[in-house]
Amino acid sequence: MLDKQDMKSIIVSLLAMTALFLAGCGMLEEPERAPLPTPVPTARPFAEGLTPLPDLVTNPVSDVVPTVDPIVQLLIDRVSQQQLMGYIQTLEGFGTRNAFSDTESENFGIGAARQWLLDEFGRVGNGRLQVSFQEFPLYYNGLYAEQKNVVAVLPGQAENAGVVIIMAHYDNRPPEVTDGESKATGANDNGSGTALLLETARLLSSHEWNQTVIFLATSAEEQGTFGARHFAQNAFLDNMNIKAVINYDSVGGRPDIPRSIRLFAPDLAFSPSGQLARYYEYVGGLYVPDFGVNVIDALDREGRWGDQREFINIGLPAVRLTESIEDPDLINSLRDTWDNIDYDYLQKVVQLNVAVVANIAGAPAQPQAPVVQETEALGTYQLSWPVDQSSLGYAISFRPIDTPAHGAFHLVKTNQAGNVALTGWDPTVNYVVSLAALDENGRLSYFSPEMIVGPDALVLNP
Template structure:
């Protein structure tokens, strides 16, 4: 009894009173190097190659070696294989595909083929962080599969970013697994994302994060603004598959702005501040732009944390347009509209985020909070499994005013499973917990309850997805 009372008292003491292990470092030299590693020259070369296939429309030619989406996906797969060869076979490169038909934009049977490369984690390979971009391009008529559709920014820039992130990160090793995913069928109905989300469910992936990159190379907006120092991260609030019971609990405890996707966005913002020179993140509290969609949405649909990373200022004359000039206005998504240094900067943002997430312990689970009608707030959580995080140092408790967008207060509390913040009133703040490794790598902050949990995806009722069935 005396031992239990002493343990309870120790949890309420300030950190300085505890004989705890040293506080992990605040930053990581490895991430500082990754934050400046992506090459604008390599990204430019990849974009030029993708543009050179003429069109990458989902319904375009799949047999030619020089034109159409078939040639493009084979080149992407070969490039992943070249990257893997340089790291001793560290990437598992494959197709993940499904035949789609009977849809408004895919009326006849078409095999939608994703190209993915998996960099397996060392201690927690079942935990996945995903960087995606879409292969396909289009012109004004979404069903026009033959006209030239260079898709330089939308979205050769995103695919080039994925390839470059793989080149950079394959030189390092991480606890969790990283997936580099070039997805198809986005313009016809987000089919590539749906296929990979189903594949993840079928194969038991624990998805910690999805970073969808869709247009990361334009700095000159149609509004006249030129900006190469900011990026937008779109993140939805309430989890799409929230149950009525969970919605009722959220009504009384909060969590509308603390979904796992929102806390993933806060994590990305923090990584930009720490590791990517001259880049600021604009967090947008919305699933996507008005009337628009992206390949992160199918992952949000199953309840996984997923966001869209993209340029801040778009130029609509360069999106979904036939190549033409009208009344002196040039239309079309051509390569002269891409700023390669900016694309490299947003690639670096992805790379440091993937490295930070995969290198950190998994997010803590089963977080509970109490403190009603008291001066103190107590948080409890389930310890991260030792096998998944052999380098776990402990946990950090975060809190912020309910009107603040970013976590503003934190305290490293050591390797415990509960902690009491004295004289921090539960009614005035939002709270969360992150896991921390010995080298300072942190998981995203997890808000208490189902609203903030990084687990709990649900499979859609669909036929199993076929893997490695694409025509070579």
């Protein structure tokens, strides 16, 4: 048994050993630490990024209105029936443009047709068009053929320019969809749409525009919109900033049909394609009032298809335009020849297209969607949005959701824009709100993304 003296000696020894151990640890070198980089700020504090709203303006009044731009009108007046006829005669002269036809001949088959298209876009492009082939494979019913879309790009001059696509398929077919040897004239279907592309490119290439315009001539539409699908999917993967896609198919007309054109857009009341349809109808009526646009709430004609569906399938705004009444006996028939086209009718369709595309491409950029709030005053909404100081004013669309077309716009000058209150609305009605910018020539930009306000807004907005 240990006495007190022995216990004290043991404790002293343990303390000495502990001190020695700690001293030894202290003599070990501290491992070298990697230098830490100085943090770099990646964003300003939230409060610093806020822009104070301008003073609230209630029910503004403005004399800045959408109007006919003399520059665009001059282009419209220069649409040439002779050019259109020449384009269609040349396309018909290739004998066939079937996706499975000859690709080596210089004057027969789809190979000759697409090479001519490439060269013709280059010729009419005034040195501004960037023209190229976009190749893709076509596998259909056990057959294979290499295909080429023809793509002509008119670059926009604005920073972060949006893209407007004008589209038509240049291929055609006889009654048998894979018959690449039999004659197939395809003047109206779709030499007319292809001629529209070329004539619009000729005219728009005489100027520079804010937004980019792409003239897209697709192949293999007759087998199932393969060319449009290839372009749309690649554009989606490339994050192309597409604002609108307009497809023209069989737009040549005949002397005995109504002087109007059908425009197909699905989910017309509230969808990206419906918004494009509204814009087209409004601007078309402003510039070509004697040629109506008959807007139809559908993807296409019943049981039929067109290239626009490939863009709609990936969520982009796209519409199809086609003549007011079709003749079923002409479809894929040898009777579909250049001399059965009504060139006065086709000229009007091209004028519509020039008006719409020149406004989207030439006006200020598409505004951001406004922030819309109900106020304490019943039937009053407050709209706020970033103002583009290069614009002269804004047009605000405030339409009941069951009214597919734009009504009268609420107009505001730029110096009063950005914080506006509109009164007198029915608090029991759901409204669709969007706005567009106006420039000094009266050109109307593409409208901001639509949004719903009203009692069911939380349910109806996506």
